[in-house]
Amino acid sequence: xxxxxTLFTRLVRNSPYLLIALLVVPVxxxxxxxxxxxFGWFPALGANEFGLFGFVQLFNTPGIERMVLLSFGTxxxxxxxxxxxxxxxxxxxxxxxWLKRIQRLLGPILVIPHAAAAIAIGFxxxxxxFLSRLISPWLTGWDIPPDWLFPHDPYGLSIILxxxxxxxxxxxxxxxxxxAQPEIGKTLKAQHKVASSLxxxxxxxxxxxxxxxxxxxxxxxxLAVLAYSSASVEIPLILGSNTPPTLAVAIMQWFxxxxxxLRIKASSGAILQILITLSLLGxxxxxxxxxxxxxxxxxxxxxxxxxxxLIQRVTHLIxxxxxxxxxxxxxxxxxxxxxxFWSFPDLLPQQLVTLHWSSxxxxxxxxxxxxxxxxxxxxxxxxxxTLFVLEAEQQNTKTISAISGFIIYLPLLIxxxxxxxxxxxxFEQVNSQHAYINVVFSHxxxxxPYVFLSLANSYRRLDPRFSTVAxxxxxxxSKIFWQLKLPLLLSPILIASALGLAISFSQYLPxxxxxxxxxxxxxxEAVTLANGASRRTSAVYALMQMLLPALFFILAWAAPKLxxxxxx
Amino acid sequence: MKSQSMSSLxxxxxxxxxxxxxxxxxxxxxxxxxxxTIMGPSGSGKSTLLNWLVGMLPSDFYANGELYLNxxxxxxxxxxxxxxxxxxQDPLLFPHLTVEGNIAFAMPKGDKKxxxxxxxxxxxxxGLAGMEKRCPxxxxxxxxxxxxxxxxxxxxxxxxLLDEPFSKLDSQLRQETRQLVFEQIQxxxxxxxxxxxxxxxxxxxxxxxxxxxxxxxxxxxS
Numbered sequence: 180x181x182x183x184x185t186l187f188t189r190l191v192r193n194s195p196y197l198l199i200a201l202l203v204v205p206v207x208x209x210x211x212x213x214x215x216x217x218f219g220w221f222p223a224l225g226a227n228e229f230g231l232f233g234f235v236q237l238f239n240t241p242g243i244e245r246m247v248l249l250s251f252g253t254x255x256x257x258x259x260x261x262x263x264x265x266x267x268x269x270x271x272x273x274x275x276x277w278l279k280r281i282q283r284l285l286g287p288i289l290v291i292p293h294a295a296a297a298i299a300i301g302f303x304x305x306x307x308x309f310l311s312r313l314i315s316p317w318l319t320g321w322d323i324p325p326d327w328l329f330p331h332d333p334y335g336l337s338i339i340l341x342x343x344x345x346x347x348x349x350x351x352x353x354x355x356x357x358x359a360q361p362e363i364g365k366t367l368k369a370q371h372k373v374a375s376s377l378x379x380x381x382x383x384x385x386x387x388x389x390x391x392x393x394x395x396x397x398x399x400x401x402l403a404v405l406a407y408s409s410a411s412v413e414i415p416l417i418l419g420s421n422t423p424p425t426l427a428v429a430i431m432q433w434f435x436x437x438x439x440x441l442r443i444k445a446s447s448g449a450i451l452q453i454l455i456t457l458s459l460l461g462x463x464x465x466x467x468x469x470x471x472x473x474x475x476x477x478x479x480x481x482x483x484x485x486x487x488x489l490i491q492r493v494t495h496l497i498x499x500x501x502x503x504x505x506x507x508x509x510x511x512x513x514x515x516x517x518x519x520f521w522s523f524p525d526l527l528p529q530q531l532v533t534l535h536w537s538s539x540x541x542x543x544x545x546x547x548x549x550x551x552x553x554x555x556x557x558x559x560x561x562x563x564x565t566l567f568v569l570e571a572e573q574q575n576t577k578t579i580s581a582i583s584g585f586i587i588y589l590p591l592l593i594x595x596x597x598x599x600x601x602x603x604x605x606f607e608q609v610n611s612q613h614a615y616i617n618v619v620f621s622h623x624x625x626x627x628p629y630v631f632l633s634l635a636n637s638y639r640r641l642d643p644r645f646s647t648v649a650x651x652x653x654x655x656x657s658k659i660f661w662q663l664k665l666p667l668l669l670s671p672i673l674i675a676s677a678l679g680l681a682i683s684f685s686q687y688l689p690x691x692x693x694x695x696x697x698x699x700x701x702x703x704e705a706v707t708l709a710n711g712a713s714r715r716t717s718a719v720y721a722l723m724q725m726l727l728p729a730l731f732f733i734l735a736w737a738a739p740k741l742x743x744x745x746x747x
Numbered sequence: 748m749k750s751q752s753m754s755s756l757x758x759x760x761x762x763x764x765x766x767x768x769x770x771x772x773x774x775x776x777x778x779x780x781x782x783x784t785i786m787g788p789s790g791s792g793k794s795t796l797l798n799w800l801v802g803m804l805p806s807d808f809y810a811n812g813e814l815y816l817n818x819x820x821x822x823x824x825x826x827x828x829x830x831x832x833x834x835x836q837d838p839l840l841f842p843h844l845t846v847e848g849n850i851a852f853a854m855p856k857g858d859k860k861x862x863x864x865x866x867x868x869x870x871x872x873x874g875l876a877g878m879e880k881r882c883p884x885x886x887x888x889x890x891x892x893x894x895x896x897x898x899x900x901x902x903x904x905x906x907x908l909l910d911e912p913f914s915k916l917d918s919q920l921r922q923e924t925r926q927l928v929f930e931q932i933q934x935x936x937x938x939x940x941x942x943x944x945x946x947x948x949x950x951x952x953x954x955x956x957x958x959x960x961x962x963x964x965x966x967x968x969s
Contacts (some may be wrong), residue, residue: 369839375826376801376833377853377902384827387852391843478844479851481862483827 182574187657191574194567198627199586201564205602205624206589212601216446224439233447240444242423249419250426250455253335254409255462257342262401264343264497265350269393270385271494273371282355284502285348290678290732292685294706295724297341297417298717299508301709302515304329304337307523309511315524324523330418337418338425342408344505349404350397357396367392382487387478402460403591409456410594413687417709426452427596431688434600435696449597456594516718539719543701550684550700550727553615557622558679561630562672568631569638570660573646578639587631590624599692606693614694621689622682630679637671638664669742673735681728701727754779754817756831756906756938761812763795770795770808771959777906779936782929782952786943787959793942797910800940801833802826816905832904832937834928836911838895840883846870846894847879853902869897873927889920893927900931907932909941913948925951 182188215221219230237243272278288296303309306324315321330337358364367389374384415425423429430452433445514521519530572578599621606617641664649659665672687702705720757776764770770792777783787793798804800814803826813822821829840849850866870876873893883891892912899907912928913921929952932939941952949956 366837366839369835369837370841372801372803373833373835373839374852375803376829376831376904376908377898378827378830380825380827388841391841475848479848481851481854481856 183656185655185657187655187660188574191567191571191656191660194564195571195579195583198564198568199583202586202589202624202627205605205620206593206598208605209598209601210593212604213446213449213597214601216443216604217450219443221443221446224442226443233443234451236444237447237451240429246423246426246429247451247455249335249338249415249423250409250452251459253338253342253415253419253425254405255459257339257346257408258401258405258463260339260343261346261350261404264347264501265354266390267490267494268351268498269354270382270390271491271498273381273385273389274368278355281498281502282352285351287729287732288345288348288505289352290681290728291345292681292687292702292705292724292728293341293345293411293413294417294685294687294702294709295721296345297414298705298709298721299512300337300341300344300504301330301418302511302714302718303504303508304340309507309514312524312526313507321524331420333420333422335415335419335425338415340504341414341418342411344501345414346404346408347501350400353400354393354397357393363392363396378483380484380487382490383483383485386485391478399588402463403588405459405463406456406592406594409459410452410596412596413706416706426455427594430596434692445600449594449600452594453597512718512721515714516722518715535713535715535719539716539723543704543720543723546699546701546704547723549698550702553618553622553690553698553700554680554683556619557626557683558630558676560619560623561626561679562634562676564627565631565634565675566638566660566665566672569635570664572639573643574656588628591628595625595688599688603692603695614697617693617695618690618698621693622686625686625689626679626682629682630675633675633678634668634671637668641667670735670739673738674732677728677731677735680731684724684727754905754936754938755815756940757815757818758800759813759815761796761799761810761814763792763799764809764811765795765807773812773957775955775957777938777940777954779938780933782909782932782939782941782954784941784943784949784952784954784956785959786946786949786956791959793959794910797908797940797942800908801831802829830903830905832899832902832907834895834899834907834909834912836914838883838888838891840891840894840898842882842884844883845879846875846881846883846886849883849894850898850901853898855903865901866897869901873897888916889924892916892920892924896924896928896931900935904937906938906940909939909943911943912941914944922951929953 182192216226217233219226219228219233240246268281269278272281291299301308306327306329311319311321311325311327315325319325358367370388370392371381371384374388375381379387410427412427412431415428416431419425419428421428424432426448430445430448433441433448514528516535517531517533518528519532519534521528568579578584602621603617645663645667646659649663650656654663684700685702686700687706690698690700690703701720701723705717705724708717708720711717755776755778758773761771761773762769763772773796775783785793785796795804795808799808799810802821802824804810813820815821816830840846841852844852847863847866850869851862854862854865867876867879870878873896875890875893878886878890883894886894909928913925916924925948941948943949
């Protein structure tokens with residue numbers, strides 16, 4: 180394709196380099212900034228010699244094995260659970276209208292920040308929480324809150340619950356997205372029909388025909404979920420035990436300690452974290468191999484029916500329980516945010532007051548302002564850059580290379596706790612004192628991949644003949660971009676913007692670290708309050724965390740409808 | 748007694764309608780080894796008829812009438828219990844299984860060795876000897892069509908439906924594959940219903956041909 184040489188086309192052509200640089204430099208720089216101190220090089224402390232004493236210190240930490248085990252176990256089990264339940268739901272409701280309904284119910288959970296989800300689950304399972312109130316005293320005879328360990332149980336069960344509930348909607352939506360793709364979805368459905376005509380019950384047909392193909396498309400997202408959950412901080416911080424915490428949480432505490440010498444141990448910990456994440460990914464791949472090996476004869480043995488009804492019933496049960504847990508957690512949180520005096524074991528508060536909301540909204544002004552400014556700046560940059568890169572693809576008439584495609588997801592695959600500290604060190608080196616800019620910069624690392632993921636499909640699917648027609652009418656490339664493509668893509672752009680805002684709203688660690696603790700957002704405040712004294716204020720903050728993204732998604736959904744209302 | 752055991756697919760007073768409007772009505776019996784050909788422009792209800800036959804009629808359609816397979820009523824039988832094989836225009840081989848795996852998938856349970864021998868023999872008969880371990884994606888279009896045919900036949904169906912089965916093959920291949928399919932249908936003495944656009948398919952089938960009318964435009968659009 181011959182492309183005119185204008186300022187616009189040059190800008191567009193170079194945008195992929197900017198995108199790659201914006202993602203690679205901070206991540207690799209950040210990793211370097213952790214790698215050096217991990218091996219003892221930390222000039223600010225007068226440590227100028229390479230050595231392994233950071234690791235020695237790390238392995239001498241009491242409870243280190245438990246931290247590692249907790250990180251490894253909670254993420255592996257939760258990802259496995261989320262995957263299994265996703266598959267069960269797909270298998271049971273494939274070709275059923277319920278699949279769409281479940282998708283609609285779970286979709287919104289995707290944009291609930293991890294911190295808010297953890298707080299909501301905490302409200303449900305805490306000893307004086309909604310769950311124990313529901314069954315007391317009529318069933319249990321409890322007049323005082325029971326002496327159970329949830330949340331903060333030492334086995335990480337609460338963490339597993341939180342992670343599973345948060346990962347499940349993501350995996351389910353990924354799978355449904357694959358099935359919704361015209362070619363893949365149609366072929367898979369036709370193959371399912373073939374299996375059915377060969378006498379396979381729908382459930383067995385799903386497991387033997389659809390799943391092996393579908394899994395290929397879900398693999399990367401699953402690995403991303405696994406990597407993320409192994410190093411996530413919010414859920415273990417809010418729902419986990421502190422004696423000892425997961426490794427990621429411990430690393431964060433060491434980094435934030437006033438005792439700067441702990442930084443070396445923290446850096447070594449970050450390296451250990453990367454190794455844990457890698458070994459998790461490796462274990463998953465081994466599991467894959469094992470399942471593949473064991474299932475080859477199972478796939479072709481001709482057995483058509485494996486107690487599909489039983490599996491279906493179990494799935495109904497799991498789905499119902501899961502949706503109830505989510506529903507109850509939300510109800511509990513709303514109740515707490517309005518609760519006056521609320522003694523155990525009453526199911527409902529004695530009185531409802533708006534005091535917590537009015538006082539929290541007053542305190543909330545600065546964090547709210549920060550949240551919005553940072554999210555809007557980040558999202559604007561991300562949207563503009565993504566659009567330019569996608570336009571560059573069309574100018575070059577090929578999609579970006581596999582390597583660039585991989586690099587876009589780099590910040591999602593590498594445990595953020597491992598490179599964010601290095602990134603802060605990098606900011607210090609270039610003497611960037613502007614906390615806002617630093618925070619926007621680090622948010623961009625997480626917002627860009629999602630915005631790109633969300634926009635790429637629509638942009639690539641746009642009928643190229645529109646631009647060809649416009650070009651043949653003598654319209655310039657820049658005008659085609661601004662006045663033809665962008666209006667055509669208004670809806671997906673708005674949805675991607677809402678997603679970008681939601682991702683930025685939910686960032687905890689990047690805000691905390693890049694802002695050097697000076698910039699408070701709704702999310703950092705919510706996490707701080709989560710383990711604090713006032714459950715009611717905490718509920719208000721967590722609800723705000725959910726309302727903000729919801730508000731922008733509704734806007735993104737409604738705006739085009741209002742905008743184009745006057746057209747038939 | 749003899750006529751009782753003769754295989755047949757009987758469409759008894761079928762009336763298919765959508766939103767109260769009659770799409771088609773049909774009353775036919777297909778005997779084993781015969782091919783009933785349904786022709787008609789798109790929108791005439793061919794695929795709706797096939798969907799009804801396999802038991803996957805979308806919920807916005809309404810059907811009246813009964814379906815008998817070998818004198819047994821199967822109108823309300825779940826599609827996977829009907830024993831009606833389907834052959835599409837796309838071979839729809841399963842990409843995660845080998846040629847052998849695809850066919851074994853379709854066969855009834857049984858002794859591993861016996862099944863394996865049966866597959867080899869069947870492949871041999873259609874000129875695909877030694878292709879057991881190949882990946883379906885690496886086969887030519889005609890080879891894939893033949894594997895898809897074997898997959899249906901070795902699943903031991905009691906009737907077979909052909910949904911434009913040759914429309915994606917070029918003319919030389921088309922003739923060969925068509926001949927093979929009809930030979931096998933006679934060999935297994937299966938009642939067959941074929942939906943096609945192509946006059947030459949209908950002639951080659953040598954059976955009864957029913958041409959469905961195009962619906963008035965307003966109906967076809969819905």
